[in-house]
Amino acid sequence: MSRVAKNPVKLPAGVEVKLVGQQLSVKGAKGTLDLNIHSAVEIVEEAGELRFAARNGDQQTRAMAGTTRALVSNMVQGVSQGFERKLQLVGVGYKAQAKGTVLNLALGFSHPVDYELPEGITAETPNQTDIVIRGIDKQLVGQVAAEI
Known part of the structure; x- marks a missing residue:
């Protein structure tokens, strides 16, 4: 797994995450952002955190999991702080x-x-x-x- 994808994204108070199929929606005090998640990346929400994993172990999929984690982290920060x-x-x-x-x-x-x-x-x-x-x-x- 990508080193970046190993770190979970913590969800601050007031931030809601909704995952429907491959569409992720992050809603916070400043607004809402949407992202289409790559089919090779799996997202799990547990205990106020989002965890990312690659569905298979090849290099490109692991890299995509890290990229997705970084994008979602920026979305969470954007809707909470801007x-x-x-x-x-x-x-x-x-x-x-x-x-x-x-x-x-x-x-x-x-x-x-x-x-x-x-x-x-x-x-x-x-x-x-x-x-x-x-x-x-x-x-x-x-x-x-x-x-x-």
């Missing part, structure tokens, strides 16, 4: 302003750049050069930060 990325604009005249679901950026072009935030992502600008991206999906928060 994720955030902090960005800083460095440059003369560079400014950012958050207006609802649009992030208005002045980056030295002859025109302002409007970035439409995807659903589930919020952005705030404590000052004109700092941007804080927040959300419950770790992959989406990182993707938005990279695109900006």
